[in-house]
Amino acid sequence: MKGKSLWSDARSRLRRDPIGMISFVVICGYLLVALLCATHLGFKGYNVVDNSIAYQEPSVVHWFGTDIFGRDVFDRAAHGTITSLTVGFFGAGLSVLIGTILGAVAGYFGGFADELITWFYTTIDTIPYILLVVAFSFVMGPSLTTLCLAIGLTSWIRHCRVVRAEFLKQRERDYVQAAAALGSGNLRRIFVHILPNTFHLILINFTLGFISAVKSEVILTYLGLGVKPGTPSWGAMISDARLELSRDVWWGLAAATIFMFFLVLAFTLFNDALRDALDPKLKSR
């Protein structure tokens, strides 16, 4: 008889959460849009130049109108999904990876390793985050890779703290002591025993990091330190809107904002649902 793991338990609870499931569907929708854009199977109007229809207002043909070059704004916003999802996944993924490794080492081994890592992240944390990211981008030049690296290398601190605290707690638990009594070495205790029991926090922190990375990309691109000019991006669209608004051209800003709003909202709500599903104390509700 197959047992029901805590993960399958959490999956069942998540499936019963309507807001969580709707958010998940919305996220899947964004992934589908990004896939269609990347494979050129959809939203092809993003790069079709037609100066005769420049700055056309929203209509049935162009849902969010056209930009200065007559390109479909809705399709450009859809392509911006690729940039945001790429930065979100890789930026958050890198920060979670760094934070997990350093947090695990600090929390498990303690002593000098813990003091060194704690000193390191406390020092980094005193530097305003946006300045760090700007400095990275300035030095390495604007590109998608730079963005992912800049966000990933600067936003791991919060995750490191969480993982460190969890490792400190789990290290003292009886099941880890039992593993030590059985003859298990440090690596086995870390990877086989403690890390799987920390994974739910890693997952939750990843979704939080994703939201933060998407917002950071928009801000950096707006400041001119994000993706290369010409790459579809919500930040670039918002930046362009500064001048367009003076001409009463609001649809570029609206498209970028709405796309970003629903992605961030979906991830935020999904994060809440995930946290509830993975929290054993809420099991009976």
Add this chain to the structure above:
Amino acid sequence: MSENIIQVRNLAVEFRTDEGIVNAVKKISFDVPRGKTVGLVGESGSGKSVTSLAVMRLIPNPPGKITGGEILLNGKDLLKLSESEMRNIRGNQISMIFQEPMTSLNPVFTCGDQIAETLMLHQKLSKTDAMAKVHDLLTQVGIPNPAERIKSYPHELSGGQRQRVMIAMAIACEPDMLIADEPTTALDVTIQKQILDLLADLQKKYQMSILFITHDLGVIADIADEVVVMYRGDIVEKGHTEDIFLKPQHPYTKGLLACRPSLEKNPRRLPVVSDFMTADGKEKVIDVAVMKQQKQTRAIDVKHSELLKIQNIKKHFPLQKGMFGAVKSWVKAVDDVTLTVRKGRTLGLVGESGCGKTTLGRTILRLIEPTAGEIVYNGTDITKLGREDMRAMRRKMQIIFQDPYASLNPRMTIGAALMEPMIIHGLGSSREERLEMAGELTKKVGLDRSMLNRYPHEFSGGQRQRICIARALAVKPEFIICDESVSALDVSIQAQILNLLLDLQDEMNLTYVFISHDLAVVKFISDEVAVMYNGKVVEMNDAVGIYENPQHDYTKKLLGAIPKGMPKHLIQ
């Protein structure tokens, strides 16, 4: 005025869970007479705590719900009152004290403020008048230096003192009834005695009724006038304490009374509830001859060679560090202990919380490194072994922890947990062989091999402890430390596990060090007993001798504080 302060009629409580509706309390009825103590006794899941929460209308909703019945307080149905009317009753006419005083007291407020809050709320006293009353209450409950303790925070008090503060809060408005939900379970036996005496004195003074909830029949015998026995949400028996103890009627009650280890008896095996009752509640015919078999005192002979010798072991923890890390003071958790454990025998290690017995157990296995001393196992000083040699030694020396919920990795199946020691020590040439060995281990501890694919949370506490025993046996050890291994279990499950440990010892010639604060359990399972106090062994003797002829004052105090397990006048 009715002779009963509380009358419960057909009370039913259900909980909505992921697995469906659970009927925690199934239409129970009982009374609490004025000025008397009613003991509500039962094991985990019996519904006794849920009953007490229902009386206070504190059942969390969702997921719980009172689905029927009446709870009459002086004739008034509490279930029909509004929430604001009920708030006037809580803390005023009915008070409650809980098991864990540390989590029941708010850590950010002083003890004085927390007691005064009740007085200011219900009796509309000013802060000054309330504080004067608080001083009086703290004196009544036996808190030393009450003027200072008013300003203390909960973390500055001991467990017994915190419970006294809880009692002061509960009696502040001179309630008609006090509900005490396992108030002494988390306390040492000497502190437990003080708290029980205090409750008895306060009951006489205030003429209040007490509904005392516990799983410990020994405590019930000391304190209760009437007993209500609960099992799986039902009341199976109720009556005067004397009748319940002398003439139990229901097979569950008989089983519960019989399966407790006792200081007066020396059974070979403990009876278990299933000896008295079938799974569907019918009475069984008991094999009286087996029940009456006495444990034979095993004299030391040549086959009981010295297996483990602990020589001048110390474990000190730095308490305060000054500048540049210089240590200013130490906690001497284990302070110069010398003990010998013989092969095939059981050494019981007994003492109260903080005496160092668990620290000693973990130091023996080098889960904590000793500060000084030698640990000689079968002629080898294991304190000098390197990492690989120590890993090999761990095959021979194992441990079973107290909490069966915490000592299994919740993300690993039982099969993976049992196979892990085999993988670490290279036992079994293939996964199939290791699975077969894991299956054999489950059978050995009374479980089914079909359970190998399940996860720890799908098992009961007793089943998990069997799994922990099986895991320890996976490497075929010679020596096992049982660190409070039955303390977290209900008394009937405890009896099963103790019997299992004895059977395994007979079958595999295992050597145990059995650590516990429960002297009756230690006496049952041990050949020799060592009493620890403040990090030192103060007395050591064979199991019968230490109880019949204690020498050290601390041992005598410890034995004197144990509930006798029978109503006092019957013992006399």
